[in-house]
Amino acid sequence: MTDNTPAFERSATGFAGLWRGVPWSSLAIVGPFVLLFAVLSIASPSFLTPLNLTNLLDRQSGILIIAAASTLVLIAGGIDLSVGATYMLASVVCAHFVLTSGTWVGVIAALAAGLIIGLLNGVISTYLRVSPLIATLAMSFIISGATMLVQQGRLLNLTSADYDDFKAIAQTRFIGLPASVWIAVIVIVVLAVVLARTTGGRYIYAAGGNAEAARLAGIRVNLTQIATFAVTGVAAAIAGILDTARTSGVPTTSAVATTITFTVLAGIVVGGTSIFGGEGAVWRTVIGVLFIALIYNGFNLLRIDPLFQQIALGTILLVAVGVDAWSRARKR
C-alpha cells in the first residue's frame, strides 16, 4: 500500500518544488519528539527504564484518550473547551455511584453523563448556531457547578479494599502494562481507524475542510459535528473513570479541569492538527501529547525548576500554532 506516501513527492518538480511540497507541519513534531527522546535517554539514566516509561504512559492515558477524541472535534471544525470539566464530572459521578450503588452503576452513570454533555455541546454549537468556543466554555462552567452539586463537599475516597473491583479497571496489569494504558491504546486505535478509514472519518474531514461543499455534496455536516462532540464527551468520561480507578479518588481542585483542557489542546496543536479544521490525524495528537509529557518528565528527572516547564510549553505551543498559520498562509 503506497497510499500513505504524501502526494507532493510525485507532483513536485525539481528541488524548489520538493522543498515547497514538504508538509512541514506534519513532520514538525516527529523530529523534535525523536530528538527529545534521545536526549533524555542519554542525559538521565532513569529515563529509559521500564518503570519510568510505564508510569509516564499510565499517567498520560486519560489525557491521550481525551486528546484523541478532541482531535476529531477540531478536524470537523469545532473545538471543545469543556473536556476538563466533563472529566471532573465523570470522575465525581463515578465515585459517587461506586460508593453508593456499586462498580458498574458508577461506570455507566459516568459514561452516560459524558455522552449527554457531548450531545449538548454538539447540538448547541450546530443547530443553535452558538460558536463552539463559547458554547463549550459556557458548558464547562455549568458542568463544574453540576459537579459540585453531586460532590456536596465530600472527599469520595475509594482507597478501601471494598472497591478493589472498581480499581481493577485501571490497575490490572496485562503484559507488564496497566489496564488504563491498554484501554487508551484501544480507544486511540479505534478513533484513528475511524478517522482514516471509514466514511464517517471522511465526513469529519469534509465538515471541517469546507462545510458548505460538504453540505452540497449531501453530507449531514451538523450530525457529523455532533457525533464528534458526543464521542469526545464519552472519551472524557472514560478518562475520568480510569483516573478515578487509578488514583482511588477524585481530583481535589477544579483547577484540574482547566489543566486537562489546555494540556489536551496543547497536545493536539503541538501534534500538528490544525485549529482551523479539515486537517490533522490522531497519531499526531498522540505524539504531541507524549512530547509534552516527555518535557515534563525530563524536567523532573533532570531536576530543572518546574517554572521553566511552563515557559517551555508555552513557547512550543506558540511555535506549533505559528507553523500551522504560516504554512496555511503560504498555500493561499
Added chain:
Amino acid sequence: MPVEIVDADPAQLRVELRGIGKHFGGTPVLSDIDLVIEPGSVHGLVGENGAGKSTLSKIIAGLLVANEGTLLIDGKEVSFRSPREALGHGIATIAQELALVPALTVAENVFLGTEPRRAGFVRRRRLRARFLALARETGFELDPDAVVGGLRTADQQKVEILRALARGASFIIMDEPTAALSGHDAERLHGVVRQLADSGRTVLLISHFLSEVLDLCDTVTILRDGRLIRTAPAAEETEATLIEGMLGRSLGSVFPDKSPAEPDTDEVLRVADLVAPGVNGVSFTVRAGEIVGLAGLIGAGRSEIAHAIYGAARRSSGSVEMAGASTSRGSIASAQRGGMFLIPESRKEQGLLPQRAVRENVTLSDLARIARLSWVRRRAERGHVRDMLERVTVQGDARRTVSSLSGGNQQKVLFARALQRPRRLLIADEPTRGVDVGSRRAIYDLISARAKEGIGVLVISSDVEEVIGLAHRVLVVRGGRIVDELTGDRMTEQNVLHAAFTEAIPVHPTPPSEDA
C-alpha cells in the same frame, strides 16, 4: 499617504486611457482600449458578463495594473500600484460590498482614520461640523449620529461615497451600485449620482440596467469581449442599440453538435410556483435528455432557483417533483435520492475540499457505494475513481491534493463526482467559470453526453453564448422569476439579453429585507 479634506471645489479630473490591454495568464480580457472620461460627467460602461467592464474599472482604480497602454490623468501619465495611490490622485471606487464599520455612526465612518483629533481624543464637534459641511456641499441628507449598521443599503452607499469625498476623491467609480437595491432605493441612488455630477465630480457607472444607464449618463461606452465597441453620447443610444453593440459574436464550433431532444420523453423535473429566498414564484419542467438553460444577469436569482430545487435552500412554498415524486423541502438528501445532483457555482467555496486528495473529492458524495459497513474499501475506491477520472478526461495521480489542479480539471473533478451513479437531473451552475478554452470544450461534451444518455440537464450560465450553444430551451431569469422562455429560432443572444435587461429594476412582491 497624506489625506486632505477638500472643502473647496473639487479638482476636476480628466481620465484618459490609451491602448490599455490586460491579460490574465495568457487570456486577454482587455485589448487596445482608448477612452476619455470627461470631468464632471456621468460616464456609463455597459457590456455582457465578462466583457471586461470590471477589469477596466479596476485598472483605473489602481486594483489592477494594465499590461499594455498608458493611463493619463489631466494629461499626465500615471501608473497606480494600489488603490491608495489612485485615491491620492482623487479616484475612488464604491464597491458592491461595502466596507463600513456597522457599529460606528455615519460621521465616524466618513472620517474613519482621518478624524480630527487632539492628543489622541477625537474632536467630536469638529468631526460633526466637517461632516455637515461635506453633506451640505453634496446635498446628501444623512443624520451624522445614526449608526451605520441600521441604515438602508442605499444610505450606506451614500456614507461610502461621502467617505471617498472626504478623502479628496473627485472621480467616483460605481460598480453595479443598484444591483442590491429595491426600486425605491435605486431611485434614491440615482439622485445621489446626479448630485455628484452637479457638484462637479465625475462618475464612472457600471450597470446592467440599461434604462438606468440611459437615464443617468451623459456618455456611454460599450465593451464586448474586452474590446471597446464605441463611445457615444447617451442621447444617441437606445436600449436596442446598446444591446446590439454588446453582442455580435458568432457562435463558434466550441459547442458540441446539438442533437434535438427526443420530443416526448418523460418529465424528470417539475417545479411549480416555487418560492424561496431570492426566488419569487418559478414554474418549469425539464424532460429526460433535455438541456435547459437558465440565463440571466448575475444576481437575477438563477443560483437561488437551483439551490431551492436541490433542497440546499428552504422553499417557503411551491413544489419540486422528481420523476413524479415530490422531494421534501430543505433536504439535499431527498433531492439526491430523487436522482438530482448539483455542481455548484463556486468550486472553491461550495464544491471542493481543497486540502484533500482528488480521489476523496470525487467519492465524497457517494461514499456508501464504495464502502461496506462504513468501511471505505480503498481498492474499490481506487478503481472507481480511475474510471471516473477517465470519463471526465482528468489525467494524473488521484492522490494529489485537488487544489493543485487547474481550474478546468477541478471542474471536471466535480463532474466526476456527479457521474458516480446514474442521475436523473444534473444541475450545472456556471460550469465553465474560470475554465480554460480546452477544458471548456471537454465540459460541454460531458454535458451533452449526459443529455444523450437521457439525463435532464439544467445549465446555469452568465455566458449567454454558452447557454444558447448548449441548451435546447432557454429560460431567462430576472428578479427571481422566469420572465421569458425561448426555443428554436427565438433562442438568440438578442432575445436573451432583451429579456434579461428589460425593466429598470425588478419589483419584488415582498421587498427583501435591507438590514440583513
